[in-house]
Amino acid sequence: xxxxIARRLLQAIPILIGLSVLMFAWVRALPGGxxxxxxxxxxxxxxxxxxxxxLGLNRPIWIQYLAYLKQVVQxxxxxxxxxxxxxxxxxxxxxxxxxxxxxxxxxFALVIGVPLGYxxxxxxxxxLDHLFVASSLIGITxxxxxxxxxxKFVFAVQLGWLPTTxxxxxxxxxxxxxxxxxxxxxxxxxxxxxxxxxxxLILPAIALGTIPLAIIVxxxxxxxxxxxxxxxxxxxxxxGLTKFRISSRHVMRNALIPLVTIVGLQLGLLMSGTVxxxxxxxxxxxxxxxxxxxxxxxxxxxxGFVVVIAVMYIIVNLVVDIAYAYIDPRVRAS
Amino acid sequence: MALLEIRDLKVVFTRRDKAPVHAVDGLNLDVDRGxxxxxxxxxxxxxxxxxxxxxxLLPTRGVEVSGTITFDGEDLLTxxxxxxxxxxxxDIAMIFQDPMTSLNPVLRVGVQLTxxxxxxxxxxxxEARVEAQRLxxxxxxxxxxxRLGEFxxxxxxxxxxxxxxxxxxxxxxxxxxxxxxxxxxxxxxxxQILDLLRTHVADSATALVMITHDMGVVAGICDEVSxxxxxxxxxxxxxxxxxxxxxxxxxxxxxxxxxxLERPRADRLSPIPGSAQDRIPWAQGCAFAPRCPAVTADCLxxxxxxxxxxxxxxxxxxxxxxxxxxPAPADKELMSP
Amino acid sequence: xxxxFTDIATAQGLELTHGEVEQIGGGLWRQALRRxxxxxxxxVGTILITCFVLVAIFAPWIAPYAPGDNTWLSEVRPxxxxxxxxxxxxxxxxxxxxxxxxLIYGTRQSLLIGxxxxxxxxLVGVGLGLLAGAFSGWxxxxxxxxxxxxxxxxxxxxxxxxxxxxGPSLTSVMIAIAVTSVPIFAxxxxxxxxxxxxxxxxxxAKASGLRRRTIVFxxxxxxxxxxxLVQGTLYLSIAxxxxxxxxxxxxxxxxxSTPEWGRMLTDAQDALATAPLLAxxxxxxxxxxxxxxxxxxxQMREALDPKYHx
Numbered sequence: 001x002x003x004x005i006a007r008r009l010l011q012a013i014p015i016l017i018g019l020s021v022l023m024f025a026w027v028r029a030l031p032g033g034x035x036x037x038x039x040x041x042x043x044x045x046x047x048x049x050x051x052x053x054x055l056g057l058n059r060p061i062w063i064q065y066l067a068y069l070k071q072v073v074q075x076x077x078x079x080x081x082x083x084x085x086x087x088x089x090x091x092x093x094x095x096x097x098x099x100x101x102x103x104x105x106x107x108f109a110l111v112i113g114v115p116l117g118y119x120x121x122x123x124x125x126x127x128l129d130h131l132f133v134a135s136s137l138i139g140i141t142x143x144x145x146x147x148x149x150x151x152k153f154v155f156a157v158q159l160g161w162l163p164t165t166x167x168x169x170x171x172x173x174x175x176x177x178x179x180x181x182x183x184x185x186x187x188x189x190x191x192x193x194x195x196x197x198x199x200x201l202i203l204p205a206i207a208l209g210t211i212p213l214a215i216i217v218x219x220x221x222x223x224x225x226x227x228x229x230x231x232x233x234x235x236x237x238x239x240g241l242t243k244f245r246i247s248s249r250h251v252m253r254n255a256l257i258p259l260v261t262i263v264g265l266q267l268g269l270l271m272s273g274t275v276x277x278x279x280x281x282x283x284x285x286x287x288x289x290x291x292x293x294x295x296x297x298x299x300x301x302x303x304g305f306v307v308v309i310a311v312m313y314i315i316v317n318l319v320v321d322i323a324y325a326y327i328d329p330r331v332r333a334s
Numbered sequence: 335m336a337l338l339e340i341r342d343l344k345v346v347f348t349r350r351d352k353a354p355v356h357a358v359d360g361l362n363l364d365v366d367r368g369x370x371x372x373x374x375x376x377x378x379x380x381x382x383x384x385x386x387x388x389x390x391l392l393p394t395r396g397v398e399v400s401g402t403i404t405f406d407g408e409d410l411l412t413x414x415x416x417x418x419x420x421x422x423x424x425d426i427a428m429i430f431q432d433p434m435t436s437l438n439p440v441l442r443v444g445v446q447l448t449x450x451x452x453x454x455x456x457x458x459x460x461e462a463r464v465e466a467q468r469l470x471x472x473x474x475x476x477x478x479x480x481r482l483g484e485f486x487x488x489x490x491x492x493x494x495x496x497x498x499x500x501x502x503x504x505x506x507x508x509x510x511x512x513x514x515x516x517x518x519x520x521x522x523x524x525x526q527i528l529d530l531l532r533t534h535v536a537d538s539a540t541a542l543v544m545i546t547h548d549m550g551v552v553a554g555i556c557d558e559v560s561x562x563x564x565x566x567x568x569x570x571x572x573x574x575x576x577x578x579x580x581x582x583x584x585x586x587x588x589x590x591x592x593x594x595l596e597r598p599r600a601d602r603l604s605p606i607p608g609s610a611q612d613r614i615p616w617a618q619g620c621a622f623a624p625r626c627p628a629v630t631a632d633c634l635x636x637x638x639x640x641x642x643x644x645x646x647x648x649x650x651x652x653x654x655x656x657x658x659x660x661p662a663p664a665d666k667e668l669m670s671p
Numbered sequence: 672x673x674x675x676f677t678d679i680a681t682a683q684g685l686e687l688t689h690g691e692v693e694q695i696g697g698g699l700w701r702q703a704l705r706r707x708x709x710x711x712x713x714x715v716g717t718i719l720i721t722c723f724v725l726v727a728i729f730a731p732w733i734a735p736y737a738p739g740d741n742t743w744l745s746e747v748r749p750x751x752x753x754x755x756x757x758x759x760x761x762x763x764x765x766x767x768x769x770x771x772x773x774l775i776y777g778t779r780q781s782l783l784i785g786x787x788x789x790x791x792x793x794l795v796g797v798g799l800g801l802l803a804g805a806f807s808g809w810x811x812x813x814x815x816x817x818x819x820x821x822x823x824x825x826x827x828x829x830x831x832x833x834x835x836x837x838g839p840s841l842t843s844v845m846i847a848i849a850v851t852s853v854p855i856f857a858x859x860x861x862x863x864x865x866x867x868x869x870x871x872x873x874x875x876a877k878a879s880g881l882r883r884r885t886i887v888f889x890x891x892x893x894x895x896x897x898x899x900l901v902q903g904t905l906y907l908s909i910a911x912x913x914x915x916x917x918x919x920x921x922x923x924x925x926x927x928s929t930p931e932w933g934r935m936l937t938d939a940q941d942a943l944a945t946a947p948l949l950a951x952x953x954x955x956x957x958x959x960x961x962x963x964x965x966x967x968x969x970q971m972r973e974a975l976d977p978k979y980h981x
Binding site for chain 3: 014015018019022026029030137138140141142143144145146149150152153157268269271272273275276279280291294295299302306309310313314317
């Protein structure tokens with residue numbers, strides 16, 4: 001087990017180095033050059049020169065690269081042009097909201113998707129199976145922001161069941177020790193605040209989770225169909241085990257293996273998808289902040305977001321690889 | 335009354351837009367307590383389907399099953415799913431052909447063995463573990479205790495088949511069905527596995543149904559043999575008379591196509607011409623007629639009845655081979671199907 | 672349970688009748704076409720795609736007005752938009768333009784972006800995959816490391832990053848989407864080629880002394896291209912959805928009069944409560960276009976893959 005982790009970590013190193021070189025090149029390619037990108041648009045030539053000097057842009061390129069690496073490792077991306085605050089502080093403020101949203105979306109996709117996919121496989125060829133397959137196809141082709149619009153229009157605007165925007169109701173008193181509002185409510189014993197946060201999460205999470213949901217339904221259905229035809233399931237049947245035991249231990253245990261990869265891949269997509277969802281719901285996370293930065297050409301912020309999400313994506317996939325090895329003994333051994 | 339009585343069993347696979355396939359077509363078969371019965375035939379003759387029908391493991395969609403399968407006084411075909419799951423694994427156990435794929439790759443050997451014990455013998459986890467170790471030792475697996483904690487991919491093919499046998503024997507079933515249990519194994523391992531099965535059947539009161547296409551396996555282990563063709567039994571006898579004195583031309587062909595040590599090596603093996611798909615429906619006559627070297631007009635006059643040679647030997651041939659009549663006439667032209 | 676059904680079916684001779692066996696000689700593509708013609712999903716996909724292509728070609732004749740024509744600005748007040756009428760089938764947007772006309776012209780944009788970016792990404796990806804697949808050793812390693820790095824960034828994020836560097840324009844959207852598709856095509860083609868290279872007919876070609884170039888371009892590449900074409904069709908749908916997303920974020924053409932489905936959704940944001948059709952119409956257009964390519968692509972994959980038709 002330890003060897004598997006070590007090997008995966010080693011494999012990640014060249015990717016991280018390559019990625020950092022690309023990032024470095026990307027920052028230098030940003031409009032106006034790296035110095036201009038880090039100062040206000042109306043800065044004078046002398047100010048730009050001062051920044052160039054302070055950034056060491058007159059030094060050899062590999063020293064600049066190392067200096068850049070040092071910054072990235074410290075998550076130092078300069079000052080946001082929109083808020084005049086350090087990008088790092090803005091990110092730290094907003095990340096919990098986006099992580100809470102992405103995790104809720106994934107939970108929604110898993111809790112609904114796995115049972116639906118399993119059910120479709122068990123009823124292979126039935127009308128319900130066809131319905132699930134058709135709807136998951138549409139689920140994959142619905143743009144995140146359009147789904148967000150539809151949900152907002154129907155459930156927030158027309159029916160008024162759920163809030164249209166934001167993370168919490170200003171009238172609900174709450175403290176935020178962690179920044180994860182649902183968790184905060186539970187920790188401070190303020191269940192009303194948790195419930196308020198959940199209500200604000202439902203629509204954005206469903207919008208963001210629709211594509212992973214559709215993918216999970218299709219994937220679960222396909223793998224369960226495969227696994228049900230395996231010889232070892234027939235052996236389990238021949239042993240006279242109960243239906244529940246066969247589906248939970250013998251079928252799902254095997255069908256879950258490919259699902260782990262999907263969840264890892266989708267979490268990365270969810271984090272970048274927050275840019276679109278949060279914009280529609282004015283959800284105060286990194287996503288909506290970066291969407292604003294894109295309109296305002298706030299390059300330090302964009303840069304910070306890209307770097308952080310890319311690093312998170314690599315870490316998540318590393319964890320997934322390790323989880324994979326834990327679930328599948330054949331990988332563990334090799 | 336026999337332990338297992340199959341009467342007029344029919345299994346039909348129906349497919350959209352295509353003609354239905356009669357996999358088992360009016361099969362009768364008895365197995366007594368403690369008896370070892372061989373079920374022999376080419377692939378596609380319906381022997382595996384029969385075993386799946388006995389255990390109720392056939393798919394529900396696209397399959398029609400009729401007739402009766404009485405096991406220990408109960409009809410397996412009409413009993414409830416819950417009841418069938420109680421009988422399966424406890425009273426009837428099965429060993430499948432391919433040990434490489436028949437064990438769950440992500441569950442430890444111990445789990446796969448103890449789950450049967452806990453389900454059918456009501457053992458606690460601890461008791462089941464002790465018993466599981468005993469069972470593994472019984473089927474000749476060294477370091478049994480350690481093996482319980484291993485995954486199937488850590489075991490060789492022969493070891494896995496031993497594990498599957500241990501699982502099948504876990505509840506001392508009244509009947510064990512072995513579907514080609516040695517086909518996927520190395521020749522040396524084959525002999526060990528057969529030996530293991532033979533010892534166990536001899537030591538217990540377990541009846542064994544050995545499904546195989548290998549006459550050598552039959553000769554080594556079976557009391558009685560039933561030969562199947564096109565979903566029906568075409569000849570049944572005790573082991574020795576069948577080898578000495580086959581009456582049905584198909585049985586004769588099957589025996590002649592297998593190499594033996596007694597025969598001079600210069601003799602050519604005589605394979606049965608054609609394939610199992612060149613057959614006619616039983617309703618029109620003998621299904622083997624298109625491939626039979628001794629076909630006559632009578633063969634196509636309707637379904638041939640079961641004829642008794644003596645108390646233990648029956649066959650379904652209207653123009654049976656005579657005792658020791660020599661090889662079939664080879665120049666006879668084959669009928670087209 | 673469908674346990675072991677296929678095994679039994681095979682053993683029972685359910686496999687192939689003689690007629691079916693003869694069909695297999697008829698060429699992979701001809702056979703696939705025959706299958707596609709019998710697949711309702713493929714037919715629906717083809718009809719959808721054909722409709723969108725026709726609309727794109729004949730946009731000036733179908734659309735009643737020009738896409739940037741804001742003659743009706745005076746009829747629009749904030750929070751108050753004229754409902755659909757005989758003159759304006761889908762209503763008027765907040766900038767006083769005819770929504771139906773913009774939707775029709777938007778088809779051109781979407782298909783153009785989709786096709787250009789997939790062709791561009793496909794060419795580069797196939798080139799890289801060809802390099803990696805034809806040469807083993809350091810060429811393969813270098814190319815595949817690069818592909819791994821590109822794949823280590825979520826595709827939407829990569830597209831956003833690239834579009835941000837290039838500045839908002841139609842070209843940058845196309846390049847951004849093309850780049851995200853490059854690693855997918857490269858990896859696919861390389862995998863296919865490795866599989867083909869290990870196959871018996873390539874060994875035979877090698878044994879008969881054919882040159883590497885002849886083997887690669889004459890045998891391996893043609894046989895590896897089928898999945899690439901399928902992937903291209905499927906990627907068209909992703910390209911259309913991502914392009915709409917980038918337009919929604921203001922990363923597409925800086926000219927606000929450009930009719931784009933994604934931008935139409937942005938424009939409709941404030942009108943959602945009073946005139947939902949302004950958002951629903953372009954949204955459905957995106958879904959239908961993406962659905963068309965997905966349906967056709969998936970059916971093509973099934974029709975061409977021997978695994979699916981037993």
